[in-house]
Amino acid sequence: MKLGPRVAIVTTLLMAGALACAIWAVLVVLRADQVRKLDGEAHAMADALAAGIEPLTPDEAGTLLPARVASANARLGQFRLETIAWGTQRPNNFWAGLVDQASRLDAPVGQLFEPAGMPLFYAMAIPLHSAQPGAPDRQTSAFLGLVCDSSFITAEVMGTGWRLLPSLVLGILAFGLLLYLTLRRRVVNPLRRLIEAIDAVAQGDLTRAVLPGRDDEIGSLAGRFNNMMDYLRVAREKEARATAARQAMEMHLRRAEKLATVGQVAAEIAHEVGTPLNVIGGRARTLAKRPDDPAEVQKNATIITEQVERITKIIRQVLDASRKSRPCLTQVDVTRVVREALGFVEELVKRQHIEVRVRAAQELQPIPGDPDEIQQVCLNIVMNAIHAMKDGGNLTIDLEQVVRRKEGLALSPPSPYLMLQVSDTGPGIPVADRDKIFEPFFTTKDPGQGSGLGLAVSKGIVKDHEGWIEVDDAPRGGAVLRVFLPVGSAAERPQAEGDTPAPVVENAGPSGR
């Protein structure tokens, strides 16, 4: 049951109980008043009777009283008078108690009787004396009994109770309804608005301000919520600015790395082209010296043609490489990309006695991305692993599909990612270095061996693909780097909890081929 109806019902029931107790107390007081009034009337009547009959000697009691009682009964209305004791005549059991009290007090004593199954009645014992008060020979000569049917008191009390009942029920219902409406307006609706605002925050909407201007507890809760929204908004803007700056920096770094690569390529070209150019120059000079020897001319012309073809090939390769550097978004078969990358390092792997295994899950979906950039990430991580295993070891690459929640986005739903995991048996990455290795120019390699840009650039590329990289210890020592890349568009991704790795099949070979 919801809060509003629950609080309204509980409070109304408590209220009904309290009102019922109050009405019961009113009825008790009403009954006591009625009894007091009846007692007063009986005492007044007893005084009048005593004044009319006294003095009455014990001898007169037997003879005079019956007639007096009979004539009084004719005028007493609801009261009934009887002689209950005189001379040696003792009162019966019913009157004995009242007579005892009346003789002890030497005054009329009355009491209300409520016998089981019989109507309520009032009885009073009235002592009669033989002389006026103060006379030395004054003594009690007889007792009169005054009886009155008092069932009218019960009727009056019950009648009042029944008259109050409808107002009580109506009052309680009206109170309950009013309470419910007030609770709904003042508590339930504001809380609902707060919950809607919290849901909106979960959806990423930080623009809502709720219940401004309320000065009670709900108002201060809403105020705290609004402050938190302001704080989150500012933090989000700050983070967006920092992210933009970081992206600019990463782009800058990638450009710097490309420039470095261009410099390296230029040196390579100079070296590669220099040799055939020397050969061409030498052969051309020989041709110029011996133009009359056809065999020599043909031989040198053939060599010059071969060298020109070699230069053409080198230039074509450079052109191909430069064309590839343009980002090309397509559906990428990561297993193929990984195997191609491993092909590039095949010689190095053999030289360092490293055993390579590729374990790719069956039916891996292609992912959206740039195959060259993904290959660059794979090569950077694999090269690091190879460099970490100078004296040989095992390099294992696992490819599988997992369902994960993107790191740092606790509220976003889990979605499918392709996980590229590279494990080696090198010395591993110290915990203290794990945050630093993604920083540009962080390297533990000797000068000239590493620029410290490989992982910084890889992180940028993976981030452009809306993925992330994790670092871990390998179970048997060494390092594990896991690259997570989203599978399909956000709209296509199923929503599920936790990791559900796809089945993994062994697909091994010295270089994964």
Ligand SMILES: Nc1ncnc2c1ncn2[C@@H]1O[C@H](COP(=O)(O)OP(=O)(O)OP(=O)(O)O)[C@@H](O)[C@H]1O
């Ligand atoms: N598999 C690994 N085992 C041990 N240390 C590693 C591993 N991968 C990375 N590192 C550490 O991370 C550092 C940074 O790596 P990163 O690829 O960014 O730069 P680099 O390899 O030093 O230089 P570059 O890649 O630019 O030639 C490395 O110098 C190394 O200390």
Ligand SMILES: [Mg+2]
């Ligand atoms: Mg590296």
